[in-house]
Amino acid sequence: MIPALGEFALWIALPIALWGCALAFLGGRWLRGDLILSAERSTYAVFGLLFVASAGLIVAFMGDRFDYWYVYNYSSTNLHPFFKFSGLWAGQRGSLLFWALNLSFFSVLAVWLNRRRNRELMPYANGVLLAVTSFFIIITLFVTPPFEQLGFTPSDGRGLNPQLQNYWMTIHPPTLYLGFTAFTVPFAFAIAALLSGRLDARWIEGTRRWVLTSWFFLTLGIIFGMRWAYEELGWGGYWFWDPVENASLLPWLVATAFVHSIMIQENRGMLKVWNMGLVVLTFLMTIFATFLTRSGLIESVHSFAQNLTIAWIFLGFLGVVGTLSLGLIFWRLPLLHSERQFESLLSREAAFLLNNLVLLGAAFAVTWGTMFPLITEGLIGSRVAVGPPFFNQVNIPIGLVLLALMGIGPVIAWRKASARNLKRNFLLPTALGLAVGTVLYVAGVRHHYAWLTFTIGTFVLTIIVIEFWKGTRARARIEAENHFTAFIHLVRRNRRRWGGYIVHVGVVIMFMGFAGSAFDREARESLIPGESMSIVSAFGHEYTLTYQGLSTHQDPNMWRVIALMSIQRDGVEVGTMTTERQMVVAPPQPITEVGIRSTLFEDLYVILSTLDEQVGMGNEPQHQRATFQVLVNPLVPWIWYGGLIVAAGTLVALWPGAGVPTRIPAPGAGSGTAPGAERRREEASRPERAADPAAPVG
Amino acid sequence: MTVLLLAGLLATVVVAYVLHPVVAGRWAPMEREVDELTEAQHRKRVALLALRDVEYDYHAGKLDDADYRKQKSQLSLEALTALDEEAGEWRTRFDASAHELGEREERARREEVEAEIAALRASIREGTVCTQCATPNPLESRYCGECGSALPGRERARRGT
Structure with missing residues (x-):
């Protein structure tokens, strides 16, 4: 009954969303509060209805309702309830409903948080949000109906793709979807600003947290996806430049550009048209990413090959949204003129602009490489795919330029920096970077890109540490605080700046983790129990793996063969590891479960590659012959630690109540955020006391 | 049948909820909140942020004395201009709401705002x-x-x- 009710709810949601969309625009145009309120209620109602619809689908999964096409194709009776629940986003049909639900959730948040704010913008913003939601509901209802029935009830379902039967399945897709959908809110605000003509920086102020929220989830989603690939795909890597991986990277690249360029608009009143373009482009990229993931247009390990009707619908939607948005920007060009000009190439503005150009260059290269099979099919009639070598060749240099800019940007002042000041700020970081580079060269590091990554990374980390040190020291001196308290207060005073620096630290550490892949070591041997194999890591540690034997295990949905290895590191016993081959029952497919042993600097990664045909015939060693592929991946753990630091830094920048001065930071007076006039007057009469080292200390 | 009844009930409740404002003539708030920044306040805030950055950059050794003075001067004037505009906005707002407030309360509020603006102005001038x-x-x-x-x-x- 509940699945059927869910289907009805989906049908009711469509007219309500369309009604709300129309009323929102009309209400904004005619300044009719009753229409606007009705539209806002439509947003709340649509969320409720999509929630019921999604709940209906989940209940269908949990109740093994194989009479539904979607449940039949993505579940089976012996599937763990955990994965039945995540069936909602396991395939195209459910995931588009899930997209609509996420977007609807964020729409409700945006409307509710702005129920008394940004009132000139909200009707239009709500209209845009409901229009996008309507698009997804229409697709869900008419093209990819999740509640379509087979007309009969099979005894069992076809099961979930075994590679999706991993706990990351319940975490990675929703996180990425939250990132995709959250960006619709800044897009809606941008369009609302264009429609209403209220194009001052307030719309950016209103959406800054939304942009960071979206960026936060996109970043986490991508990192979770890498971790999933590393654990589950069993080839020793975490990124394969797969079309769907690329799809998640595209909006991230453009959103990252936007996160930086909005600062130029806020601080300098520049790049207004550029920022509008970036918001629209990021939104289009989120739709494009969804389209690539769910259309089956380009084959990938995420392939959910589907009919191509949906591809054309998505392309049409992208075309319409892109054209309308560009038309609106063109219409409002007179209101989007820059308040200032670039004064110098040696300025933070110029560094940010270069950062933007580089990020967009990367986005273009990734798009080109991803779409290349389609382009060649159109031109020469056959698909030619470009692989990781193309993407690495293009993106590694781009990444290194970005890395360097992360160090240069914060040190260069706004507007204009003199060569003397640059020399003063760059001398120590450059010297330290080169010192580390020299040490690495002497130690035998000859891989150019890796060497550059560590050298530039050290340069950037030094700059950030100096920035923190200078700020903390100044604050400790002025406020007579101990250094730890001063550090905490420093970050709290300007969370955006310092949160951003923390993010940069995380990114540098991640880049160093990526560079570690240049020093991977690999060995492959066929062993019988009692035999050993050895491998020496890039750090010089010798691992000896002794094959102890096989065991088998029967789970409800799979048959597992588990190999046990004992591990010695530099001759010292450090424990045991297991690695598995699994044969999933529904759908029948073998998968690998790798064994990973992590330390701070490297991962020992063991894959049970092949099993002798006679496995299971007996307990004799000769019947348990197996081939093992062993890798030692240096610095891979740094990717995950770096990711955690990036997430923490983003949260710092996002956290409400970031210090923003409401009074001028006069010399010796500091910049306060005092809520009341009394306190401000009191502070103004104490010019000798500075509350923030960002204020003068002289 | 039960499903149809429930679906009908759901549709009725939703439609009534959505249509109620139009039928009953209930309006969403259309006015700005008092604490919501106006354009002038926003410009002032941006100038203050930029001033804070200039001060930080100067004391972090990223700016020469000459550049610092030039930028500080420019931004201080921008902040003062925005402050004047804000003062104008406040006066307009008080004039518009004068009839709603008692004379004493209006005067007290005016004085409070003017004192605050004066303090801000002073904090610029106490500077360089x-x-x-x-x-x-x-x-x-x-x-x-x-x-x-x-x-x-x-x-x-x-x-x-």
């Missing part, structure tokens, strides 16, 4: 911007390097007020 010629001066200056006028903030500080 000369009130006579708008030339910025080094932090430790007692007198303007351009016109020789005493810097008001420094004088007051010397007097110990």
Whole structure:
């Protein structure tokens, strides 16, 4: 009954969303509060209805309702309830409903948080949000109906793709979807600003947290996806430049550009048209990413090959949204003129602009490489795919330029920096970077890109540490605080700046983790129990793996063969590891479960590659012959630690109540955020006391 | 049948909820919140942020004295201009709402806002911007390097007020 009710709810949601969309625009145009309120209620109602619809689908999964096409194709009776629940986003049909639900959730948040704010913008913003939601509901209802029935009830379902039967399945897709959908809110605000003509920086102020929220989830989603690939795909890597991986990277690249360029608009009143373009482009990229993931247009390990009707619908939607948005920007060009000009190439503005150009260059290269099979099919009639070598060749240099800019940007002042000041700020970081580079060269590091990554990374980390040190020291001196308290207060005073620096630290550490892949070591041997194999890591540690034997295990949905290895590191016993081959029952497919042993600097990664045909015939060693592929991946753990630091830094920048001065930071007076006039007057009469080292200390 | 009834009930409730404002003539708030920034307030805030950055950059050694003075002067003037606009906005707002407030309350509010604006203005002037010629001066200056006028903030500080 509940699945059927869910289907009805989906049908009711469509007219309500369309009604709300129309009323929102009309209400904004005619300044009719009753229409606007009705539209806002439509947003709340649509969320409720999509929630019921999604709940209906989940209940269908949990109740093994194989009479539904979607449940039949993505579940089976012996599937763990955990994965039945995540069936909602396991395939195209459910995931588009899930997209609509996420977007609807964020729409409700945006409307509710702005129920008394940004009132000139909200009707239009709500209209845009409901229009996008309507698009997804229409697709869900008419093209990819999740509640379509087979007309009969099979005894069992076809099961979930075994590679999706991993706990990351319940975490990675929703996180990425939250990132995709959250960006619709800044897009809606941008369009609302264009429609209403209220194009001052307030719309950016209103959406800054939304942009960071979206960026936060996109970043986490991508990192979770890498971790999933590393654990589950069993080839020793975490990124394969797969079309769907690329799809998640595209909006991230453009959103990252936007996160930086909005600062130029806020601080300098520049790049207004550029920022509008970036918001629209990021939104289009989120739709494009969804389209690539769910259309089956380009084959990938995420392939959910589907009919191509949906591809054309998505392309049409992208075309319409892109054209309308560009038309609106063109219409409002007179209101989007820059308040200032670039004064110098040696300025933070110029560094940010270069950062933007580089990020967009990367986005273009990734798009080109991803779409290349389609382009060649159109031109020469056959698909030619470009692989990781193309993407690495293009993106590694781009990444290194970005890395360097992360160090240069914060040190260069706004507007204009003199060569003397640059020399003063760059001398120590450059010297330290080169010192580390020299040490690495002497130690035998000859891989150019890796060497550059560590050298530039050290340069950037030094700059950030100096920035923190200078700020903390100044604050400790002025406020007579101990250094730890001063550090905490420093970050709290300007969370955006310092949160951003923390993010940069995380990114540098991640880049160093990526560079570690240049020093991977690999060995492959066929062993019988009692035999050993050895491998020496890039750090010089010798691992000896002794094959102890096989065991088998029967789970409800799979048959597992588990190999046990004992591990010695530099001759010292450090424990045991297991690695598995699994044969999933529904759908029948073998998968690998790798064994990973992590330390701070490297991962020992063991894959049970092949099993002798006679496995299971007996307990004799000769019947348990197996081939093992062993890798030692240096610095891979740094990717995950770096990711955690990036997430923490983003949260710092996002956290409400970031210090923003409401009074001028006069010399010796500091910049306060005092809520009341009394306190401000009191502070103004104490010019000798500075509350923030960002204020003068002289 | 039960499903149809429930679906019908759901549709009825939703439609009634959505249509109610139109039928009953209930309006969403259309006005700005009092604490929501106006355009002038926003410009002032941006200028303050930029000033904070300039101060930080200067003391972090990223700006020369000459560049610092030039930028500080420019941004201080921008902040003062935005402050004037904000004061104008406040006056308009008080004029518009004068009939709603009692005379005493109106005067008290006006005074509070004006005192706040004066304090902000003072905090600029206590800084390095000369009130006579708008030339910025080094932090430790007692007198303007351009016109020789005493810097008001420094004088007051010397007097110990």
